Amino acid sequence: MRLMKSAALGMCVAALAAVPAIAAPEAGDENVTVRVAGEDLRVPPAVADKLNSPEGWGEMSLEELEAAGVKPGMSEPGSGEFAPIRAEVEVTTGAVADQEQDHIRMDSMSGRNKNVRITLKGRKLKVDQWKSIGYHPLTGRMCTFAAYWRNGRIIGTSRTLCGDDIFQSWAVNMPMRFPDQTKLCNTWANIAGKPCGTVHD
Numbered sequence: 668m669r670l671m672k673s674a675a676l677g678m679c680v681a682a683l684a685a686v687p688a689i690a691a692p693e694a695g696d697e698n699v700t701v702r703v704a705g706e707d708l709r710v711p712p713a714v715a716d717k718l719n720s721p722e723g724w725g726e727m728s729l730e731e732l733e734a735a736g737v738k739p740g741m742s743e744p745g746s747g748e749f750a751p752i753r754a755e756v757e758v759t760t761g762a763v764a765d766q767e768q769d770h771i772r773m774d775s776m777s778g779r780n781k782n783v784r785i786t787l788k789g790r791k792l793k794v795d796q797w798k799s800i801g802y803h804p805l806t807g808r809m810c811t812f813a814a815y816w817r818n819g820r821i822i823g824t825s826r827t828l829c830g831d832d833i834f835q836s837w838a839v840n841m842p843m844r845f846p847d848q849t850k851l852c853n854t855w856a857n858i859a860g861k862p863c864g865t866v867h868d
Contacts, residue, residue, distance in 0.1 A: 698712075699715045701715050703820070704743045710735045721780055721854070724858065727857070728856070729812070729856050732856050737824065739826045741824040743822040775787060775789065776864045779860070779862055781859040781861075783799065783802070785862040786798040786800075792846070792847060792849075792868055794851070797815070798836070799813050799853035800834065801836075801855035803830070803857075808829060808830065808831045809831065809857055810856075811858055812836075813836035815838065815852075816851065816852035816854065834858075849865065850865050851864050
């Protein structure tokens, strides 16, 4: 894999949100279409903006996301290079999450945007591991779930996880090959941030 920044890495980090997968409003309808896990959802423009914003996910509760049609355990249909993403989750401590960053191989990438981290391990167009960590900066118990994005669309979500520290999610159906220049991102419900990595040949 070659990157724009470094030939040694297989992927590069982009802290900005992916290009939104939003269609224009239909005539007579104020809502816009957002594609989530293979489904076209009609949502108000303000909700679509939040779904595609790193800050927006931190502002949306589980109930608001569900009302928009984004729920835990979603998976886009498909096979081969467009196989569905299935994810597992767990609550962990800050010490465990921080230690993991010391073991990232040179053909991988890890990046953070606000309170969300993405880690992609692999070589060239093959991703062996896709993992995300959501940091809960406030005290007290909360519930959340991770969303997996490919080129501006949510392709899968994890199940709901409740805890009061740090949340981890990883795609369980790896390895997976992606087309060159595929942008992979993660978000978490109730947690601000949308880090991304781009797969390069």
